[in-house]
Amino acid sequence: MQKIVSADDRSRIAEVTKLPLWQKVRLAWRLRRDRRVPALMILPLAGVIIYIVLPFHVLPRRLKLLRTFDDLLVAAAGLWLLVKLIPKDVLDEHLGRLAPEHDAGEDVPGRSR
Numbered sequence: 001m002q003k004i005v006s007a008d009d010r011s012r013i014a015e016v017t018k019l020p021l022w023q024k025v026r027l028a029w030r031l032r033r034d035r036r037v038p039a040l041m042i043l044p045l046a047g048v049i050i051y052i053v054l055p056f057h058v059l060p061r062r063l064k065l066l067r068t069f070d071d072l073l074v075a076a077a078g079l080w081l082l083v084k085l086i087p088k089d090v091l092d093e094h095l096g097r098l099a100p101e102h103d104a105g106e107d108v109p110g111r112s113r
Helices: 007-018 021-033 039-053 070-085 088-097
Strands: none
Touching: 007 070, 007 088, 021 039, 021 088, 039 070
């Protein structure tokens, strides 16, 4: 039986989770613009953003305790899907480029100016 989250995926999820919000937005923007990442692979990210922004809840009101954490659960599921769907080399490359020493205006791979 194959594990749902491998050790490799866990380390990538941890790396993305540790990023400050502005770098998460930057990572999402860079992945969206990278031609090596098909548009369908970005759908979990778009779905999470839409779900968190809109006043919509999947869980019924009678499950108040779980309902308070539904945004967190959806965000975690979206992050897991993103890490699973994006090619590992592409995600690693973009995470590496977000390092502080590489922050000075670089191009996104796969895109020509």
